[in-house]
Amino acid sequence: MSAKKDEPETKKHITLTVNGRKVERDIDSRMTLAEFLREELDLTGTKVGCNRGECGSCTVIMDGDPVLSCTVLGVEASGREVLTIEGLASEGRLHPIQEAFVEHDALQCGYCTPGMIMSIKALLDKNPNPTEEDVRKSIDGNFCRCGSYLNVIKATIEASKKINHM
Amino acid sequence: MVESKLLVKGTPPSPLDRELTVVGKPLNRRDAAEKVTGQAKYSGDIKLPNMLYGKILHCPHPRARILRLDASKAEALPGVQAVLTKENTKGWRTSWYKIPEIAFPEVFTHEGGEVAAVAAEDVTVAQKALELIDVEYQVLTPMQDAEETLKTPPPPLIGDEEYPGREIFDRKPFVIKRGDVEKGFEEADVIVEETYTTQVSHHGSIQTRACVASWDGEDLTVWDAIQGVWYSKLALADSLGLDPKNVRVIVKYLGGGFGSKAWSHRITFYAARLSMLTGRPVKMERTRREEFVNHSRRWDCKIELKMGAKKDGTLTAIHQRAVANMGAAATGENYYCMQIIWHTANLHACPNVYLEQIGVYTNRQITGPTRSPLNMPAIFALESHMDRMAAELGMDPFELRMKNYTTYQTVGTDESEDPSASGKSYDSKIPYSSKILDQCMKLATDGIGWEKRKGLKQSSQGAVKRGMGMASYIVLQGVGLHPYVAEAKVAIHHEGTINLFVGVVDIGGGQQTILPMIAAEELGVGAHDITVIYGDTKDTPYAPSCHASRLTPEMGPAVVQAAAEARQKLFSLAASLLGVAADEIRSKNGEIYARSDPIHSIPFQVVCSKITPGIPILGQGSRAPNPKEPMMATFGAQAVELEVDTETGRVNILKVAAAQDFGKAINPKLCTSQVYGGIEFGVGYGLTEEGLYDSKTGKLLTSNLHQYRMPTSVDFPPVDVYLTEVEDPYFAYSAKGAGENTNAPTPAAIRNAVYSAIGIWFNDLPITPDKILKAIREKKEKGRSHAV
Numbered sequence: 001m002s003a004k005k006d007e008p009e010t011k012k013h014i015t016l017t018v019n020g021r022k023v024e025r026d027i028d029s030r031m032t033l034a035e036f037l038r039e040e041l042d043l044t045g046t047k048v049g050c051n052r053g054e055c056g057s058c059t060v061i062m063d064g065d066p067v068l069s070c071t072v073l074g075v076e077a078s079g080r081e082v083l084t085i086e087g088l089a090s091e092g093r094l095h096p097i098q099e100a101f102v103e104h105d106a107l108q109c110g111y112c113t114p115g116m117i118m119s120i121k122a123l124l125d126k127n128p129n130p131t132e133e134d135v136r137k138s139i140d141g142n143f144c145r146c147g148s149y150l151n152v153i154k155a156t157i158e159a160s161k162k163i164n165h166m
Numbered sequence: 167m168v169e170s171k172l173l174v175k176g177t178p179p180s181p182l183d184r185e186l187t188v189v190g191k192p193l194n195r196r197d198a199a200e201k202v203t204g205q206a207k208y209s210g211d212i213k214l215p216n217m218l219y220g221k222i223l224h225c226p227h228p229r230a231r232i233l234r235l236d237a238s239k240a241e242a243l244p245g246v247q248a249v250l251t252k253e254n255t256k257g258w259r260t261s262w263y264k265i266p267e268i269a270f271p272e273v274f275t276h277e278g279g280e281v282a283a284v285a286a287e288d289v290t291v292a293q294k295a296l297e298l299i300d301v302e303y304q305v306l307t308p309m310q311d312a313e314e315t316l317k318t319p320p321p322p323l324i325g326d327e328e329y330p331g332r333e334i335f336d337r338k339p340f341v342i343k344r345g346d347v348e349k350g351f352e353e354a355d356v357i358v359e360e361t362y363t364t365q366v367s368h369h370g371s372i373q374t375r376a377c378v379a380s381w382d383g384e385d386l387t388v389w390d391a392i393q394g395v396w397y398s399k400l401a402l403a404d405s406l407g408l409d410p411k412n413v414r415v416i417v418k419y420l421g422g423g424f425g426s427k428a429w430s431h432r433i434t435f436y437a438a439r440l441s442m443l444t445g446r447p448v449k450m451e452r453t454r455r456e457e458f459v460n461h462s463r464r465w466d467c468k469i470e471l472k473m474g475a476k477k478d479g480t481l482t483a484i485h486q487r488a489v490a491n492m493g494a495a496a497t498g499e500n501y502y503c504m505q506i507i508w509h510t511a512n513l514h515a516c517p518n519v520y521l522e523q524i525g526v527y528t529n530r531q532i533t534g535p536t537r538s539p540l541n542m543p544a545i546f547a548l549e550s551h552m553d554r555m556a557a558e559l560g561m562d563p564f565e566l567r568m569k570n571y572t573t574y575q576t577v578g579t580d581e582s583e584d585p586s587a588s589g590k591s592y593d594s595k596i597p598y599s600s601k602i603l604d605q606c607m608k609l610a611t612d613g614i615g616w617e618k619r620k621g622l623k624q625s626s627q628g629a630v631k632r633g634m635g636m637a638s639y640i641v642l643q644g645v646g647l648h649p650y651v652a653e654a655k656v657a658i659h660h661e662g663t664i665n666l667f668v669g670v671v672d673i674g675g676g677q678q679t680i681l682p683m684i685a686a687e688e689l690g691v692g693a694h695d696i697t698v699i700y701g702d703t704k705d706t707p708y709a710p711s712c713h714a715s716r717l718t719p720e721m722g723p724a725v726v727q728a729a730a731e732a733r734q735k736l737f738s739l740a741a742s743l744l745g746v747a748a749d750e751i752r753s754k755n756g757e758i759y760a761r762s763d764p765i766h767s768i769p770f771q772v773v774c775s776k777i778t779p780g781i782p783i784l785g786q787g788s789r790a791p792n793p794k795e796p797m798m799a800t801f802g803a804q805a806v807e808l809e810v811d812t813e814t815g816r817v818n819i820l821k822v823a824a825a826q827d828f829g830k831a832i833n834p835k836l837c838t839s840q841v842y843g844g845i846e847f848g849v850g851y852g853l854t855e856e857g858l859y860d861s862k863t864g865k866l867l868t869s870n871l872h873q874y875r876m877p878t879s880v881d882f883p884p885v886d887v888y889l890t891e892v893e894d895p896y897f898a899y900s901a902k903g904a905g906e907n908t909n910a911p912t913p914a915a916i917r918n919a920v921y922s923a924i925g926i927w928f929n930d931l932p933i934t935p936d937k938i939l940k941a942i943r944e945k946k947e948k949g950r951s952h953a954v
Contacts, residue, residue, distance in 0.1 A: 044211035045204015047421070049372040050454040054871035057372050085204035094199065102198040105839050109674030110201030111373045111421030117202060139879045143871060145370045145422050146674050147843035149882040 014078035018043070019087025027074045033067075034058045036074035037084055045085035045114045049143070056142035059115035060084045066122040068141075085114035088121065096166070097121055100159035101152070108146030116142045120156050128164055130156065171895040173646070173723045175788040179688075179730035181895075187755055188687040189899045192835035196679045196698070197419070197672065206419045210376030210451050212389045217378070218247055220437055220450040221292035223282040223299050224460055225274040228308040228529040228864035232272050232301060237282055239298040245291035247444045249299075250283040250436065260405050260435040262462075262495050262532060269405075269435065276494035276531050277865050278460030280432055285440040285448050308529035308864030312491035313468055315526050336492075340504050340588045342511045342521040342577055350483025350518030354474025358555050362471065362547040363930045366491075366857030367464040367850075369536055370876050373421020375461075376451035379437040383445070387414045390434055393423040394711025396669050399703045401430040402438055418701045423673040424847070424906075425535030426461060428713035458869040462534035463857060465490040467506060469547040479561050479569040481516040488523045488547075490540070493530040504588075505540035505642065508577055510548050511592065512799070513640045515572035529864055531857075535713050537847050541641045541910040546851075546931060549637035549914035554927060563918065564611050567638055571604055573597060575797035579642045596797045599645075600894035600902075603801040606825035607638055609888040613823030614805035619922065622807075626923070629813040632820075633923025636805040637914035644715035644800035644828065644903030645792060652789035653707035654724040656685055656732040657782040662771040664689065665782075666698045666725065669706035670717055675905050676836035677717050681725050683832055684898050688729035689736075690753025691770055707786075715800070715903030718832060722898025724787035732785030739776040743768055792896075800902050802826035804845075806883075806915040810923045812942055815935030817853055817920060819883035822912070826887075829894045829902035841887045841908045848912020850877045853932050 012029045015022065018041060025040055034051075037043040037060070046069055049055035053071040060069045061083040088095040094102070097120055107113040116139055123130055123138035130138070135156045136149075144152070172178035200206040225232075237249045252270040259266040270280060282299050286292035309315040316337060351357060378389045386408060392398045395415040403410040420427065433450040441448040452460075467490050474483040488506040507521035536542075556563040574595035581587045614634055622632040646652075655667040666685045672678040682696040689696075699705055710720055737751040737758070744751060746760040753759070759767035777783055792798055803825050809818045824841050831837035854875040858867045868874040894900040917928050926941045 038211075042213070043204070044207065047208075047373070048210075049374065049421075050871050052454065052870065054454075055372055085202075089203050094202065098199075098202040101202045102194050105195065105198075105835050107195075107198065107201050108676075108839055108843065109371075109373070109420060109422045110197070110206055111208065111371075113201050114204045136879045141878075143370075143372055143876060143878065145372055145424065145843075145846070145876065146839070147846035147882070148839065149846075149879045150842055150885060151839065152879070 345518035369426035371422030635918025669709035727787030844908025852913035
């Protein structure tokens with residue numbers, strides 16, 4: 001008996017943009033976007049804390065919207081534009097959100113941080129002047145067990161001011 | 167100048183007779199940039215060439231025996247490289263807090279026990295292999311509730327060491343006595359008696375446990391997810407029969423610990439064994455469900471408290487009986503034998519106490535360190551009961567606590583590890599090394615606007631009622647722990663580089679930021695002049711696991727000693743340059759100077775150039791045990807303002823004022839983050855988090871992050887943090903520990919505030935909307951308040 005026999009025809013060809021670069025791969029059709037990013041592209045900044053859409057640590061931005069990459073299939077991302085935490089800093093310079101996270105200690109263990117930052121990025125792209133309530137709502141799907149929420153809010157408000165002045 | 171009593175072996179270095187230039191500064195954490203850019207590689211992010219993937223088959227029953235096991239189909243599956251079961255691992259032991267456990271048992275005493283471990287070419291094949299393992303179980307009726315289990319005869323041993331560690335704990339009461347409790351109750355004008363119950367709760371680290379083990383035929387290297395690399399190294403060497411010098415453990419980043427990763431867990435032992443068997447690296451990563459089901463959790467407890475007081479509030483007697491559900495195994499080394507009653511013996515002055523704790527083995531998940539472990543149930547019950555007493559006496563809860571304020575302790579922290587101390591009478595009064603709980607209570611109540619408390623009920627309009635509550639705490643953690651082995655090394659090189667070697671893990675508390683700050687202060691340089699080597703057993707001396715808030719209070723003094731020794735050696739080189747004796751030399755902000763002539767200083771780097779190239783100056787530091795006297799502990803108080811919606815039962819916390827006595831914050835920015843973290847655990851424990859079990863099968867029902875309800879961004883209240891400072895010459899710059907203390911008072915403060923809002927006492931955690939609505943309904947029907 002072989003495990004292979006039980007498996008469907010697995011390979012699918014996908015083409016997508018990840019952090020501004022065009023990527024083409026033949027991937028296992030069952031592969032999630034999170035697995036694709038981590039295993040195929042070695043973009044391990046995207047974390048998988050539950051693999052069932054509950055913790056938010058795998059949040060990436062797809063065509064401008066925050067998505068849980070553990071509940072998106074790699075094949076669904078074909079033809080789309082994906083931004084991960086690795087695509088935020090440019091030329092070695094931290095993005096203002098990242099700078100504000102560092103300055104306001106909006107992280108502790110750092111495991112939820114990439115997902116948290118991607119949710120915040122998606123928020124600020126659409127809402128450049130968020131209230132504290134807006135920030136809370138935008139990350140209500142991102143668990144932080146270390147208790148960084150208040151500092152995330154502070155960092156986001158500061159980052160939004162900085163971005164608006166740029 | 168305060169005489170140095172720094173807890174180090176040998177002569178403590180003299181305190182610096184100058185203002186501090188690094189310690190006390192709100193510096194950013196050192197690894198923040200790696201973490202915000204996604205560059206930080208956690209154990210699950212490690213990928214090695216030729217790596218295999220491991221998976222574990224779990225027993226789905228809380229109590230069962232394997233009747234038949236056949237792994238031959240799994241072994242034959244293409245892509246499977248190794249399968250471990252009880253058949254081919256006879257005699258192999260792993261450990262849980264030094265209690266030896268059978269690596270693959272025949273008899274299972276909690277759900278999720280390990281039946282087999284597979285290593286395969288990829289995860290899919292490994293998963294498929296698990297499905298091919300044929301197991302037949304004899305399913306036995308699980309023991310679930312601790313109090314119910316106590317009523318039944320102890321279970322026969324149906325397997326070898328069925329309940330590891332049982333001989334130490336099981337059903338044996340541990341007693342703390344003082345004075346004459348009968349007489350104390352006779353002297354009381356008011357006696358209040360209640361029973362409190364607390365729930366199973368989980369760590370909920372966002373990173374599930376993951377590891378990569380790589381055996382090269384001689385050396386084992388493990389990228390682990392553990393709070394202490396040295397614990398992991400020694401536990402692995404012991405289990406696998408290796409010389410510790412051939413085991414290296416690396417943890418550069420850890421995605422949350424909270425006690426869940428304080429000790430090596432099974433997957434690391436299995437991954438290592440599989441790597442040794444196959445000669446290839448093996449990765450194992452837990453699913454979220456495995457993280458819940460097959461992991462330790464916090465004890466569920468029942469606490470009966472009876473308290474007597476005179477009319478003026480003076481406590482005369484406390485009787486306590488606490489029953490802790492230990493699950494199928496508990497932390498070893500007797501560490502937890504009096505952790506639910508210790509607080510009652512020490513927090514408030516009371517001449518007569520009789521306190522009893524009983525631990526019961528059941529078929530629930532094993533128990534172990536969980537952020538502020540048994541402080542949570544202990545402080546919840548005690549501080550809830552203090553408010554109950556205050557209400558009975560018609561006293562302000564703050565005043566009642568101040569009335570019974572004590573500057574003495576009677577039962578030391580180390581005695582909590584000694585089961586033979588049970589029944590001993592503790593009548594001595596030993597002062598604390600430092601304690602400013604009174605200031606903390608004042609800060610917390612002032613911070614919340616305590617004076618408005620009385621008027622809140624009247625001002626509440628409609629269905630939403632407002633209330634305020636407070637709670638204080640003392641905890642065992644934060645002043646170091648037996649066996650007090652903590653070492654540090656400092657090296658200063660010819661080129662001017664300074665290395666600090668500490669075998670610790672930065673679990674998110676900022677340990678790699680704080681310890682170099684201490685070294686920098688001693689050396690008189692900037693924090694960033696120091697390179698810290700940490701999170702790796704290679705090249706670092708032994709350090710404790712980062713749990714029990716012990717890193718700063720234990721490592722701090724060792725780092726001070728190591729840096730001071732290196733500094734004095736450097737000053738000997740500077741002596742000829744400055745023309746004064748070495749003990750007349752000082753350093754600050756990267757400059758070295760004669761104490762009498764600070765203006766004519768020499769840059770640190772210039773003095774370093776006198777060091778022989780390739781032979782750095784070395785300094786060593788070593789922590790000494792806490793003395794018998796004085797007593798050492800950390801303290802604090804919290805006050806909460808909240809709203810209760812009497813139509814939905816929802817509690818909305820408006821603000822928390824949290825004041826702590828940690829001695830001093832080395833880094834107030836990071837210390838404040840620790841307070842937030844504690845409050846998150848406290849809010850969850852108080853209001854939403856609860857591990858629920860099926861009453862028939864004993865299986866955990868809440869094994870995901872949807873059903874196990876941790877606070878989210880919309881639940882987290884605004885918090886005002888007050889970091890007080892008090893001189894404590896035993897610790898590095900007075901810094902006691904801060905990690906896990908602050909969740910202890912939050913649940914009681916919430917519960918007391920709920921009473922202030924709606925006049926109902928809740929004695930059973932968590933205080934969920936359904937309990938609130940039911941209690942309001944019953945209160946209306948009966949027309950009176952009673953505890954629920």
